[in-house]
Amino acid sequence: MLDQRFVRQNPEAVRQAAANKNERVDVDRFLDLDERRRELLQTVESLKQRRNTVSDEIARMKRDGEDASERIAEMREVSTRIKGIDADLAGLQDSLQAILERLPNIPHPTVPVGADESANVEVRHWGDTPEVEFERKAHWDIGEALDIIDFQRAGKISGSHFVLFKGEGARLQRALIQFMLDLHIRKHGYTEIIPPYIVNRQSMFGTGQLPKMEEDMYRTDMDDLFLIPTAEVPVTNMHRDEILPEDDLPIRYTAYSPCFRREAGSYGRETRGLIRVHQFDKVEMVKFVRPETSYDELETLVNDAEEVLQLLNIPYRVVALCTGELSFAAAKCYDLEAWAPGVNRWLEVSSCSNFEDFQARRSGIRYRDKAGKSRFVHTLNGSGMGMARTLIAVIEHYQTVRGSIRIPEVLVPYMGGLKEIG
């Protein structure tokens, strides 16, 4: 969420940011409501001042045994007026709030301006995409041939775009998760969290999924709870409405969780196999940092994620998203795209974002600085990495001419010494 005063003082910046993010916002209406609100506020506050003064007077008169009935009658009227104006004010506040919570975050100046992915900028790449020494098969063919991925039965059990892993396939996925967690915990200094996978409405609001993305979320009707679309939600909300000691910063958490996404209206050829599914596993990294350091922390976050792919020896590229591709809450974001030779394309396996104080303001996450002043922290998060797609990259990258899958060296210990599937 943006600061109300910031919007008032920089309407053009807000308009521009929204336009660059392909969002439609009504800043004029906001300014109009905001001005009316301030007028009413001044009126009602001076009435309240009057009421407070006279109430003290009444208290004094009663103590002195004087007759205060005239004052009381007068204040009865004042109070009625106050109640009326307060009601109008509350209506205005609600309208303002509704606009405010739908205003997207302002992109950082270094973010390339553009409407779609053609404006994204490749920052660097790592590893060579291998020469085509044989006809690479897509992961769904390999998975079915080796009987380690079962789309048919997943469809029967749950519906399309669900997946079931079996035998060594399930184990490979678990190995990936374990390997990633260990890397982030031992080498990168993150603290492991196992959060709740179902959260309340306020948590979903805090990280910015609500109100805009509600139709993309799985929700439990009876309790109005949401299945998390990413561990970012529960982990970021751990410190909602808290004031953290400055010495605690930066805080770095990593969490494995399943992720649930309805993906309403995103079907088609692009989503075949494991590329886009309703439930997938992900290891997430979340940071709470001092504002001064957040862009340095973003770079190390990306590096932490990159190291996963480097150790798996999978070629990838780092892409700086343009304004039009940035999510609602992000100020800047890098995507990591792994090369998947079977489907012959780059797959987004990680997304690392700096939200600056946007989420912190929504969820009241602050810290107390050395001067004793409380300030909003900056929050960041990044996948490290998203499963299913990382699994695609591994399967398609490590397939052999014979149709088997070699196990990446770093995963062998997690596979109980197994070196090859099939």
Place this chain on the structure above:
RNA sequence: GGUGGGGUGUCUGAGUGGCCGAAAGAGACGGUCUUGAAAACCGUUGUACCUUUGCGGGUACCGUGGGUUCGAAUCCCACCCCCACCGCCA
């Protein structure tokens, strides 16, 4: 699900209608003392919003939302959350 207890500032915790933005303690910050530190002592220390060029002035906030009242942390209603015990249960 049932019964009981409870949600107050950074923390602990007092406060049952006006003199309460809120005692006391802790913590933090500044100072005195000290070679330095600790201890002791003195002082300062909530947030948001409106207004003002500035000094300043004002309003609101004691879990959330309503209500009663001239006036609510305090009384009433609803809801949420936490704790304990009982029941149920992987």
